[in-house]
Amino acid sequence: MRDPTLRDVAQLAGVSPRTVSNVVNGYAPVTERTRRKVEQALAQLDYRPNLLARNLARGRSGQIAVVVPYLDTPYFSELLQGIIPRARERGYNVLIDQTDGDAAHERELIRRAARAFPFDGMILSPLGLDQAALSDRDPDLPLVILGERSSDGTFDHVGIDDVSASRDATAHLIGLGRRRIAAIGDQPYATGEAAQLRTRGYRIAHADAGLDVDESLIVRRPRFNRIDGADAMRQLLARPDPPDAAFCYSDLVALGALRAALQAGLRVPEDIALIGYDDIEEGRYSNPTISTISPDKATIAATAVDRLLQRIAAPTPLPGIEVPAGHRLIARESTLGRTSGG
Amino acid sequence: MRDPTLRDVAQLAGVSPRTVSNVVNGYAPVTERTRRKVEQALAQLDYRPNLLARNLARGRSGQIAVVVPYLDTPYFSELLQGIIPRARERGYNVLIDQTDGDAAHERELIRRAARAFPFDGMILSPLGLDQAALSDRDPDLPLVILGERSSDGTFDHVGIDDVSASRDATAHLIGLGRRRIAAIGDQPYATGEAAQLRTRGYRIAHADAGLDVDESLIVRRPRFNRIDGADAMRQLLARPDPPDAAFCYSDLVALGALRAALQAGLRVPEDIALIGYDDIEEGRYSNPTISTISPDKATIAATAVDRLLQRIAAPTPLPGIEVPAGHRLIARESTLGRTSGG
DNA sequence: ATGCCGGTTTGCAGCGCTGCAGAGTGTGAC
DNA sequence: GTCACACTCTGCAGCGCTGCAAACCGGCAT
Structure with missing residues (x-):
């Protein structure tokens, strides 16, 4: 019928x-x-x-695109879990796209070059976009950026304060008496603004404590995943003067680093303490559990959706703003040791 | 313009x-x-x-729904990674929905009761659907089911052979000399057909080896996640005669169980060997790494999309079929111990 | 020159809905 | 009793595309 x-x-x-x-x-x-x-x-x-007919008549699609580098990165799937229902409540569907961190693909999307699917706006978590690429985008595309790039005034940026979060994480390690603290995940500014901010926080924490930074302990890594963490840790442990702690720029990096450290026969945190970033569920079940910076994902997801829909609804382009989200430090076994009996 | x-x-x-x-x-x-x-x-x-206009004129939406219980369950996000590009290649967009394992929501979706978004067909990984609910669905909805339910002839089912995979997993433990093997994740048939099949494989492996099954070692759990695994393991370890191995019905269950075992001071695999199911990336980085049944996810994703699009394109409903996918056992540290120096 | 044929191209109508402006209706003021 | 007005409701056109069937065209046979 x-x-x-x-x-x-x-x-x-x-x-x-x-x-x-x-x-x-x-x-x-x-x-x-x-x-x-x-x-x-x-x-x-x-x-x-009939939504197709309605949207055609209204001249909109009723869909927003959410573009993440990797769908199987827990941080992003946890975020999506907040984004999808929020958008749905407000009458929008979510189309998910994954870029594999391919900068060309990201650029194409924000230029709306490939209109493979219709959408009225985009929430993007970029990985390879430099400022030039961002400027070259379709100026009529309502855009909210997560993480990485701060706003240049033409789009909104939602994220936590990476600098102070990173300072907190590093200060936590310093407070535990660690003095040779590695930073794993730094990236050149062009592709990793967030990484740069985290490194800045790391430096500030050292300065706050009156400590010098050993530049050789800042390890660059192309991505924020397990394998990067494991590789970096192996490399650090091969040194004559290995670190006694590491601030990892994501929980996945921390988990990879943890794996490598344990494989090398070290005890965590006794020989080397680790702290991550993102507070993914996996870090609550690893052995040991991972201390981490926990960004307020629910707020990030909700805010990103709300801002995007505001931009879409606005008759004239809204000025792009920075929207801060909260974070807190969660200390677990990878820094504190097995304190509780449980 | x-x-x-x-x-x-x-x-x-x-x-x-x-x-x-x-x-x-x-x-x-x-x-x-x-x-x-x-x-x-x-x-x-x-x-x-303009895809909206085209689809309106053609009388289809050009979108398929993919419904999973939890988006942040690694198994599903890894699967989605295969599904999305495949569908896109074939001219379809993917709308993702998450049910939180809510059976009522699942039922509503397959009855097309809530047409919150348009789609031409659905790939569903149900969690709470019994056969009655499946029969009550919109008969015109092209449907492909993943996991859980085998086909009743009105939809396609894509999945690995749970019985033989589970037999393999259990046989692996038996082959290592374990004799008190727990099974974690059994569920009543109504909501967990897959779980039942896994339990059957577990029994068959015992029978093959001429061993009796200790029924009290088969632990029911509502879901396949970390917390279930941890709880079940704690419960098993509290017994006077704890198991020396466990076949876990998902990697997450295994990871939860691993956490609980280590917290209790046991060595894995020396005191208790663990094997999981799904081969998620996390299991390759845990400490120890998790032995597992690795389903051929790429094939499952591709086949599900292809079958669904065939059903959508078919002028008259196609008979529903069972589409098998392959699997293999991957033995890692949680059963073999730290064999390699790495 | 006429008719016919197969291959190309076109016009029409309509998918189901909404924006806009006009038509209809009832009420109160004078 | 008449007019103006405000409030409801309706008709039309069109969003941009495709299904369908008719129209067209050139070439060939008669």
């Missing part, structure tokens, strides 16, 4: 299709009497608006 | 909009001369079809 249309409902209710539309959308004023008739007809036919 | 339409291209090329449409879609025969003219105009205007 064909789905019932506005016309079918109108016929049954004895009104015009336009009036049914008004009732469905709550648009124009409608008398109580008419509304009742229409609503009854709607219910009787179990009418559902 | 308004995006160029078929009409704009037609005007520029000096042909009718219909002909442009034919060229774009490669439909009707078009002379080389005409094609050339049109293609030039297409390129000049950088024309992209």
